[in-house]
Amino acid sequence: MTTLRWDALLAILGMWAATYLCRAGGYAVLRAVRLPRFAQAMLQxxxxxxxxxxxxxxxxxxxxxxxxxxxxxxxxxxxxxxxxxxxxxxxxxxxxxxxxx
Structure with missing residues (x-):
């Protein structure tokens, strides 16, 4: 029988939240701000x-x-x-x- 490790679960949830917030924050910033042409070319x-x-x-x-x-x-x-x-x-x-x- 497997036992639930709360420290491992919290670490996984914390990594998920950090990843999600970074991605969602990036999308939010790019919707609100127009990037310079150089930055657009670099991202392409x-x-x-x-x-x-x-x-x-x-x-x-x-x-x-x-x-x-x-x-x-x-x-x-x-x-x-x-x-x-x-x-x-x-x-x-x-x-x-x-x-x-």
Missing amino acids: HLPGALFVAYVAPALLAGGVASWAGAAAVVGVQVATRNLGLAMLAGIGAAWAASLAA
């Missing part, structure tokens, strides 16, 4: 920059399978503009390269 390009920041360390630390998967993703994405198909191609290429190694 932020998802791509974050993706590269997540992927680059793993790709640099990875071996042949990681590079094969990345190359397949880029190639299929450029050719088809279909993200789901590109992801499947990358997974398949990485799997095949790991079997060959």
Whole structure:
């Protein structure tokens, strides 16, 4: 039987509240204030920059399978503009390269 840990529950609820308030506060501020053009451009390009920041360390630390998967993703994405198909191609290429190694 599992017992309820009040300290863990309060920590989880506190993290939820902090996350929610940060996000809701950001939306409220952006509705009330008009951002400068530079800030708008920066926010439009932020998802791509974050993706590269997540992927680059793993790709640099990875071996042949990681590079094969990345190359397949880029190639299929450029050719088809279909993200789901590109992801499947990358997974398949990485799997095949790991079997060959």
